[in-house]
């Protein structure tokens with residue numbers, strides 16, 4: 204098992220390397236750079252000034268040269284400085300946003316699981332019931348409606364019309380602490396959390412329904428019932444454990460979905476996470492920030508997949524890695 | 526027989542209500558009894574309704590199937606009148622079942638020990654440790670080596686034969702009065718089949734159980750069963766004590782099954798088969814259900830389905846031929 208984890212982790216290195224090469228090239232091939240926007244915004248500044256800064260930042264060098272400089276700095280743990288935020292270090296910028304995105308992702312995953320698993324089980328136990336049809340309908344809608352559109356509707360109805368939830372930000376007032384801050388934080392995460400988890404909820408619900416139906420029809424469930432085990436035991440012990448196996452696999456991919464979904468959702472709710480930072484950095488051509496976030500997301504997705512595989516082997520004894 | 530039967534089934538009908546308003550009469554008017562300590566074989570080709578009969582006794586019929594009529598009396602208690610919760614105390618405790626597919630019959634994600642002890646603990650209020658000890662003892666009884674280790678292993682770590690032994694250990698763990706074995710050796714290697722059947726016969730004697738042995742193999746029947754019931758198209762077409770039934774076969778279907786057995790005394794170039802296939806349970810012919818395949822079919826057979834009639838001591842048959850003195854001799858080779 205440990206050997207397996209180490210082997211998998213070693214494979215991460217070439218994958219991340221390839222990822223950085225591709226993203227770096229694409230980022231630098233895009234027209235303009237961090238100073239183009241600035242010079243347009245303020246025509247009074249002599250373009251020479253920007254040209255000098257460009258030269259200092261090394262932006263005039265060939266792409267492979269720039270990449271070599273960047274990667275050797277990264278190898279020493281230095282992600283460089285932002286070209287836009289007055290030279291603040293990239294690590295500092297990201298640190299402030301990473302926690303927000305992780306909270307939002309976990310919160311969204313939590314809502315997704317808490318909603319989809321019980322409904323999926325109920326739908327399987329009572330197929331073609333009213334609730335099952337309702338869940339199916341919701342599932343189609345959830346998958347068909349784009350995140351940002353659902354987010355806008357949620358803001359219009361639940362934030363503006365009904366005023367139940369805040370439409371943006373993370374806290375009522377800056378500088379809140381303790382329980383109050385936690386409550387305010389959760390309150391702010393409800394709408395983006397639901398929006399971000401919408402597609403996942405629909406997917407998990409459908410998966411859970413078909414898995415439970417499948418397992419309920421299997422030979423070993425018939426055996427359990429033939430042994431005289433109660434309905435509760437058959438459902439919650441014998442069925443659930445087996446039905447969750449594919450859900451765990453799905454969750455490995457879900458981490459990637461959550462992170463990419465977060466880019467749009469955070470934007471809609473003006474939520475100060477990695478997603479908003481990523482978008483603004485792309486727009487401003489702040490390539491050190493773009494690169495660092497891309498790498499971070501890559502690592503998170505790879506680690507998520509590894510975790511899913513590990514859980515998978517814990518829950519299913521037939522899977523053994525060695 | 527003067528003794529009270531362990532199990533007494535009367536006019537059992539189990540139908541499956543299919544999508545397009547078709548009704549599959551998988552079990553259609555089946556009556557029989559099982560007496561203490563005896564082995565009764567239920568024989569028939571695949572699709573004749575043997576498994577549905579067994580699952581009806583256990584009340585494990587799933588939608589779209591339903592027991593529509595009949596009574597199932599076990600030691601004086603009418604099972605079909607029981608509430609679902611009461612029935613869970615009968616399953617496993619009074620009647621246990623071993624299935625055809627040992628490879629899929631055990632839950633892949635729980636240990637063997639877990640799957641035996643959960644049943645012991647459910648039916649016999651015993652502690653965790655007592656249940657564990659009993660489980661180890663049971664595994665040794667059914668001939669599993671390294672019983673202590675096997676307790677902590679998962680089904681996929683065992684061979685098919687070993688898994689079927691585990692299934693038998695589970696089935697006998699609460700000393701049921703009746704053990705139903707639904708083709709317990711069909712999925713196993715021929716070399717292991719006899720071992721498993723012998724084991725079940727041993728367990729039957731050791732725990733004074735009755736055995737309802739479902740099989741499609743008349744060879745197995747002659748070796749293990751006291752009585753035989755031959756099933757075709759959801760009905761019992763011939764029933765009798767094993768020796769009597771094999772000697773004076775009265776139903777052309779039973780005859781067909783016997784002729785399709787390999788026989789070392791007779792040299793034949795190729796084994797005979799019964800022509801055609803079992804008709805679908807939602808599409809039985811109007812008269813006798815075997816009429817579409819019967820070599821002796823008469824006009825009468827196409828008109829109405831014969832009643833089951835006694836033709837010898839404890840020997841019953843559902844065929845019009847017995848009125849004319851049984852199966853004509855000339856054609857039976």
Ligand SMILES: Nc1ncnc2c1ncn2[C@@H]1O[C@H](COP(=O)(O)OP(=O)(O)O)[C@@H](O)[C@H]1O
Nearest residue numbers: 541549551570571572573574575576577578806
């Ligand atoms: N789940 C089901 N749905 C619909 N029909 C079924 C189902 N199970 C059994 N049947 C019907 O019952 C008939 C008898 O099946 P079964 O008892 O399994 O046969 P056997 O065990 O003798 O091979 C089948 O031919 C089929 O038509």
Ligand SMILES: [Mg+2]
Nearest residue numbers: 575576707708
């Ligand atoms: Mg069968």
